[in-house]
Amino acid sequence: MTSTGRRNATIEETSTFTPRFNEAGLLPVVTQEVGTGRVLMVAWANREAIDLTLSTGEAHYWSRSRGELWHKGATSGHTQKVRRVLTDCDQDTLIYEVEQKGAACHTGRETCFYREVTQDGRLSAAKSS
């Protein structure tokens, strides 16, 4: 851990945003609701999606299934007003802190994380924590 810390000191302590994308030019984004702290969804972003999120204040992602830039809610109306963008220590993951309009999940649920994994490998409805 210490050697990793030394090697990546710049990434971890710099005040310059230098996002580290995977081989597909993407990084994961955790979308968290302001106020409740609920995790609503996890999606992916490329550089353009991040830049548009920062400049417009509305959440943008990269849709891997459609292979295109995704302005969340552009068709459904379920937009996300981004209050803050956070990065992690090695700058390969982001958090969008958002105010969600309508449902975050395409199933119509408020959050994509509506099921709990039990020890016996089953899923059950997640109670609010």
Added chain:
Amino acid sequence: MTSTGRRNATIEETSTFTPRFNEAGLLPVVTQEVGTGRVLMVAWANREAIDLTLSTGEAHYWSRSRGELWHKGATSGHTQKVRRVLTDCDQDTLIYEVEQKGAACHTGRETCFYREVTQDGRLSAAKSS
């Protein structure tokens, strides 16, 4: 969105846990602190790491940098007691809800998300939200 919903109805509504891994056999895990709802870190897990997490109640991941199973805190003592595991709609992302012992971040900070991305592409210390 609707067509996707129909195509993946089974994944989204089934009560059988059928995690969908990427081509490297991994999926992202959001580690969230019980009580505060803080996102502490985002890491990766393979099937073995998930199974060990469920069976031991301690967070296990796959370390991509070291290429090995990672029992978080095994060397640092900064273990994570897992209270609940959640999956998202299409079962390609998990949340570990944990009680964190010590620091989650290898930099010694409580969370890996200690910096905010500003509109001008700079990073600044994130205030607690």
